[in-house]
Amino acid sequence: MVKALWRFLASVKLSLYLLFLIALNLTIGAYYIKYCPGIFRPLNQMLFQEWFKVFGDGKSWWIFSFFFLLIFLGINTGACTLDRLAGLWPKRRGSGFGQFFLKLSPSLMHIFFLMALSGHALSVFTGAQKVIPIKAGDIISVELGTMEVKEVRPTFWKNSLLKNPLRQCAVALDLKTDSQTYPKEISFLHPCWFQGWSLHLDVDQKSKEQLPLRIIMKKDPGTRLILLGGAFMSVLMLWYFFQLNTNNKKD
Template sequence: MKPFLKAIWRFFGSMNLTVVLCLLLVTDLGCGYLCMRRHTGVFSPLNDIGLWNWLETYGTSEPSVTAWFFLLIVLLTLLGINTFVCTTERLLVLGRARKNMPLLRFTLLLAPHVMHYAVILMLSGYLCSYLTSRVIPVKTLLPGRPAVIHELGLTLTMEKLELDYFAGDRMPFFQGYAMDARATLLISDGAGFRRATLGINRPVRIASRGIFLTDFSPRKKNGGMKWASDRVDVTIREDYGVYFYLAGMLLFFVGLLLYVYDILYFKLLKKGTV
């Protein structure tokens, strides 16, 4: 490796850099928390319109309010590179010592490194989601009326809407208000049909696409306008980053299993039971 590349590698593999980045992240997130509390309207559309559209509108209209967000992306990228270099260096050292240890011990020692790589993969997935995802504007679904999403070649039909109303006496002012909604959707992609249940915290996944419930009506039982009908508002996101962070979650789970097994194995080894 050339001296210049070695210097860059050593710089990004420095523990001092890790500490500095973590301190900067804490400071930046603290500023971001205050900005988001005071300017909620600037950040709330981010998940609905996508990063690029948000940058062209809200993101650049108030740079003093959104600067922390751009700094956060830079800091997380640097932390990801730093984690990759540190983990790879440690893995190379472990690989050179492989001949002097049993295979089981070597495999168990991989656990923290597997989890570090998993975190990098998940961060890459979220970055990919923000940079490449395509968000379809809000669509309103009414019972029995097909809604064609030309951009994605999908047809959505809401067959049924079920509402869960507040139950209890602790907060009387919520009595009769719907707290959750479940919409049964019939989805056609041109090749076939499938039914799925959409909820506030239960998006529907179709390959790399996600359907999210953003609003519904009626909100109050036996209230509101008599002519108001059942409806749900949905946004649709085409997101290839989901594969990265699902793979990262699976990899993290594998690393965690190895780590737990390592702890239990050596506890039993000390007791002389294995």
């Protein structure tokens, strides 16, 4: 009974069904988001459980099926990886390290995938986010103390063809905790990190103000796992298929 269950969970056929179903589920979800942005876009600013209390209704069914399929895929990937590693490990001395690492690579890719997947789970269910409109001179109370906007230095493209010529903007901040003041500078695409928070400069596209700046403050324990897992998986994949290609040519 246990063996049969394990064989079912570690089956590639199950992976195939799950992956095709997830692709279909995501396609449906993409259209829900496109046509009901008022319901689903707030997910980007809220944790899932908070969002569900406010917006959860019949239209959110696809998110539940998506989570269910992803959990199932996570279990399936874990079982497949363990199964494969158990088969590979006793053979580790049979060939050189290079050959063994090549055989091991798909399992490592699966581990990095699981790492990224768990990062996404952490991002969706934990952490915190705040969007704070700012202008020079503002002193704002935040979780870590106060944040003073010391200076705002925008630069513009010198091109009359551009309707929105904002090129970059540097914002000097003083972050004050109970004991100390920390001077920081942020600009577009150059966030700063402070006591587990990341601060990203943003511009409110909907505002009609001249320079509607705001700061996205995020505490997201999943980001590192998503980025590292995704990057390692992709680079390893590039190396793996390149090696396979080279080996096939030699044969």
